[in-house]
Amino acid sequence: MHAQVTKARVAGAYRDTQLRSRSPLELVVLLYDGAIRDLTAARQAMVDRDLPKKRQVMSRALAIVSELQSALNMKDGGEVATRLDSLYTYVNGRLLDANMKGDTAGLDEAVGLLATVREAWAQIASQPAAERNVA
Secondary structure: OHHHHHHHHHHHHHHHHHHHOOOHHHHHHHHHHHHHHHHHHHHHHHHHOOHHHHHHHHHHHHHHHHHHHHOOOOOOOHHHHHHHHHHHHHHHHHHHHHHHHOOHHHHHHHHHHHHHHHHHHHHHHHOOHHHHHHO
16 A cells, blocks of 8 residues: 555656646646546536536536636736636536536537637647747
C-alpha cells in the first residue's frame, strides 16, 4: 500500500507542476476540456442508467461552467464577456434541464457549444503573447 500512496503523491505533484507551468489561457482551455470530458461521461452514464456516475460528472461539469462564468471580467471584458456570460447561462440551463429530464440531446448541444468556444480559446492560447496583445 505504501508504494501506491507514493505513486499517488508523485502523480499529484507532477499534475500540480504541469498546471502551475500553464498560462492562464491554457488553463481556460483545460477547463473546457474537463467540462467536455465530464459531459461526454454524463451522456454515457445517462445511456447506461448509471445515476451515481451521472450525478458525479454532471456536478463537476456544472462547477466548471460556473467557474468559467464567475471568472469573467464584466467590467473590462466588453462584448466578449457579455456574450460569454450569456452563453454560460444558457449552457447551465440546458445542463440542468437535460439532467432533470435525462435528455442526452441537451448534453450534446452543450458539448457542441463548449467545444466551439474551446477551439477559439485554444487558438488564442497558441499565439505568441506579443500577437495576443496587439489583437
